[in-house]
Amino acid sequence: MPFEFLALLDEILGVISEFGYTKIIVVCDQLNHLPPKANYDLLRQNIDVLASKKITFVVSAENIKNEKGFEDRVDTEILLKSFSLWMNLVGFGSRNEVKDYVDNCFAAHQIDDIDFIDGNCDLIYSVCEGNPWFIAKMLRMVYQDVIAAGKNKIDIGDFEKYGIRFAKAVTAYKAAEGCLRWSELNDMLNMG
Known part of the structure; x- marks a missing residue:
C-alpha cells in the first residue's frame, strides 16, 4: 500500500x-x-x-x-520520541490571542451577520484559562444559542450562562492533569 x-x-x-x-x-x-x-x-x-x-x-x-x-x-x-522534531503547544496566553482566534473562526466560517462584542474575550479567556478546546466548545455552544434565539449579537450574558459550568470543567481537567475523557468533559458542560 x-x-x-x-x-x-x-x-x-x-x-x-x-x-x-x-x-x-x-x-x-x-x-x-x-x-x-x-x-x-x-x-x-x-x-x-x-x-x-x-x-x-x-x-x-x-x-x-x-x-x-x-x-x-x-x-x-x-x-x-519517534519523530525528529516536536514542540509543546500551550494554550492562548492572553485575551488578545483569544480575540484573534475568535476573529479567525468568524472569518473562516464566513460569519458576518452576527456581532461579537470584544469584551467577551476577557470572560472567555478568564473562564477557559486559555485552553483552546474549552474556548472552541464555549464558542460553539453560545453561537448555537444565539442562532436558535434569532439574535444578531453575542454579548457577555450569552457567555455568563455557561461560565460556572466551564470553570468547573476546566478545574476538573487540570486536577486530573488532562486525564479526563472528552465524553466526561462534554457531560459536565452539557448539563443544564
Whole structure:
C-alpha cells in the first residue's frame, strides 16, 4: 500500500504544483488515542511515505499519563520520541490571542451577520484559562444559542450562562492533569 500511496502522491503533487504548491501536509490528530498496535502498524506501514521529502507528517498527541482507564493509549512521551522534531503547544496566553482566534473562526466560517462584542474575550479567556478546546466548545455552544434565539449579537450574558459550568470543567481537567475523557468533559458542560 505505501508504494501505491506514493504513486498517488506524485499525481496529487503534479496537480497542485500548477497552483504553486510544492508539498503536502498530512495531519494525524491525537494519535495517542489509538491503541499501541494501531500506532505501530500505522507508522510501520507508512514509513516510506513518512520519509518522503514530498510530504510533511504532523502528529498531535495530548500530554496524558498512562493511568487506570488509559492503558490503551500510547504514552505521549514515547510516541514523541519517534519523530525528529516536536514542540509543546500551550494554550492562548492572553485575551488578545483569544480575540484573534475568535476573529479567525468568524472569518473562516464566513460569519458576518452576527456581532461579537470584544469584551467577551476577557470572560472567555478568564473562564477557559486559555485552553483552546474549552474556548472552541464555549464558542460553539453560545453561537448555537444565539442562532436558535434569532439574535444578531453575542454579548457577555450569552457567555455568563455557561461560565460556572466551564470553570468547573476546566478545574476538573487540570486536577486530573488532562486525564479526563472528552465524553466526561462534554457531560459536565452539557448539563443544564
